[in-house]
Amino acid sequence: MLRVEDTDQERFVEGAMDIIYRTLEKTGLVHDEGPDKDGGYGPYVQSERVKTGIYMKYAKELIDRGEAYYCFCDRERLASLKKEVMEGKEITVYDKHCLHLSDEEIQANLAAGKPFVIRQNNPTEGSTTFHDELYGDITVENAELDDMILIKSDGYPTYNFANVVDDHTMNITHVVRGNEYLSSSPKYQRLYDAFGWQSPVYVHLPLVTDENHKKLAKRSENASYIFEEMVEQGFVAEAVVNYIALLGWSPEEEREIFSLEELVRVFDYHRISKSPAVFDNVKLRWMNGEYIKAMDFDKFYEMAEPYLKSVLTKDFDLKKIANMVKTRIEVFPDIADHVDFFQELPEYDVAMYTHKKMKTDSASSLEVLKEVLPLLEAQEDYSNDSLYRMLLKYAEDKGARTGQTIKTGFVMWPLRTALSGKQMTPAGATEIMEVLGKEEVLERIRKGIEKLANA
Numbered sequence: 001m002l003r004v005e006d007t008d009q010e011r012f013v014e015g016a017m018d019i020i021y022r023t024l025e026k027t028g029l030v031h032d033e034g035p036d037k038d039g040g041y042g043p044y045v046q047s048e049r050v051k052t053g054i055y056m057k058y059a060k061e062l063i064d065r066g067e068a069y070y071c072f073c074d075r076e077r078l079a080s081l082k083k084e085v086m087e088g089k090e091i092t093v094y095d096k097h098c099l100h101l102s103d104e105e106i107q108a109n110l111a112a113g114k115p116f117v118i119r120q121n122n123p124t125e126g127s128t129t130f131h132d133e134l135y136g137d138i139t140v141e142n143a144e145l146d147d148m149i150l151i152k153s154d155g156y157p158t159y160n161f162a163n164v165v166d167d168h169t170m171n172i173t174h175v176v177r178g179n180e181y182l183s184s185s186p187k188y189q190r191l192y193d194a195f196g197w198q199s200p201v202y203v204h205l206p207l208v209t210d211e212n213h214k215k216l217a218k219r220s221e222n223a224s225y226i227f228e229e230m231v232e233q234g235f236v237a238e239a240v241v242n243y244i245a246l247l248g249w250s251p252e253e254e255r256e257i258f259s260l261e262e263l264v265r266v267f268d269y270h271r272i273s274k275s276p277a278v279f280d281n282v283k284l285r286w287m288n289g290e291y292i293k294a295m296d297f298d299k300f301y302e303m304a305e306p307y308l309k310s311v312l313t314k315d316f317d318l319k320k321i322a323n324m325v326k327t328r329i330e331v332f333p334d335i336a337d338h339v340d341f342f343q344e345l346p347e348y349d350v351a352m353y354t355h356k357k358m359k360t361d362s363a364s365s366l367e368v369l370k371e372v373l374p375l376l377e378a379q380e381d382y383s384n385d386s387l388y389r390m391l392l393k394y395a396e397d398k399g400a401r402t403g404q405t406i407k408t409g410f411v412m413w414p415l416r417t418a419l420s421g422k423q424m425t426p427a428g429a430t431e432i433m434e435v436l437g438k439e440e441v442l443e444r445i446r447k448g449i450e451k452l453a454n455a
Contacts, residue, residue: 002034003166004045007156023227026237028260041170046162055157058165058195059118059150067194068150071098071119072109094119094147118151120161122190130189132182132202134272140186148187160184164191172200176269179204180215203269206248207276216279234307234332235284239291243284248277257290289330300326307335312343320435324426341420342435345444348421350455358409365414366452371398372415373445382438387430391415418448 002024006012017035024031033039043049062068071094082093099121101109109116122145129139150161157165167175182204192199208216230240238260245263246256249272258266292300304322312318325338340346353365360368372394379390391411399406415429419441425432433441 001039001041001170001172002031002037002044003170004035004047005159005162006045006047007050007159007162009047009154009156019228026231027227027241028237029241046157046166049162049166050156054169055162055165056151056155059157059161062120062150062191062194063118065194067121067190068118069099069121070101070106070109070116071149072101072114072116073097074115091146096121096147099147115153117149117153119147120150120187120191122147122187128186128190128193130185130199130202132185132204133269134204134274135179135182138182138185140183145187145190160188161191164188167200168192168195168197174201174203176203176205179206179274203272206273208247208279209276210279211281213276213278234334235288236291236295236303239284239288242291243287247279248273248275256287285330292329292332293327295326297323297326304332304335307332308339311336311340314343316342316435320431321426324431328426338426341422341425342432345419345447346421348417350451352417352421352423353414353452355409355413358407358413360410360413362452362455364410365417366449368411368414369418369445369449369452372411373442373449376433376438376442376445379438382434382441384430384434387433391430414448415445419444 002020004017004020021036023029031037033041033044035042035044043052049055059068063070073094077097078092078094081095083090084093098119123142126142127139128142128145129137131137148160149158151157166172185202185204189199210216227237227240231237241260242256242258242263245258245267249267249269251258251266251271252268253266301319301322304325305318308318308321312321321339321342325335328338329335350362354361372391375390375394379387381387392408395406395408395411398411412429416425416432417423419429419432419436436444
């Protein structure tokens, strides 16, 4: 069920519903009922439910039961009350002043249109216990519970009260939320007890923190944790869902890549950890890369094309270049650094021609480029296979002339350096040549010769 909890009108965000619908669609998290799919429990938007009078009806029922009361205290009086620090926040502890108003005083205030809130009437003695599936039974002394507001002065219910009423009237069986609500749960439990309702099954999840172990705020300025921003940053929706499912939860089997269908099948909330989970961008990038590697090429190219075109404006075979980078990137913006050399040869240091493993240095590289240039000038077929066969024969012939074993890398490293100006490229020298074309290849090889000769 998709329920929109918008009772805090000060935090209303224009267009938020559109974001919710788009996110659910992109992640494949299909709801069975909600504002757009009436399943018989509507309205599904709390601000619309306010208009039905449901929250006020239940609040007044609690008043009749002695479990809630009208409070007419103004801002000045509330500001003068005792303050306490709870969970690092300073809160006002209400002193039950209005609990003792007579019926006559209450009716007079209401008739005069005096602003009011409705507060929960929690006892000051005894204790309240509720059960959580992960944490077990949790007991809190009632003296620690404040008389939280149920209906605000604008007539809207508080988040806490609206959710209890809606969970009951909508037949919600499980309440799954962050464990920062553990301390508030006794107040919810008292509401269920006050109505004589059966409370749902509670599952409180571990906090998700950033790499500095600070809690991720819902309204964080860091867009890295906002789904649509993540997709714009080149993350794949399926990878994000997979990664988030593993935050604070682990499957029985030793694996990390799951489709949504597999997650539905294997998920067991009893395996949720109580310890905070760290949102590790490095791990997410790795997982995203695994999804990209496994992606159907046509789908990959459709997603990669805009990134390729933002860097490459010359007439290249973009599909060939896309195929080169598919297994080398973790997020789509990585493409630019892998392919920018196709557009324009960057400035580079001749020291790059020296490679210990390939047994090359500036002198040997200059010799190879000079010997290969006329062969490339005479070559008509610039396909990868034809170029590779030609260069392999050159290496064999050179080895025969010199009486040495000339490995392929001895030839390819100088060529790849001259063609790309980079130590790391998404493909080998002949694949790069095929994309660049004969004219551009010859021009870059000549520049490489000139650079080495003048070094």
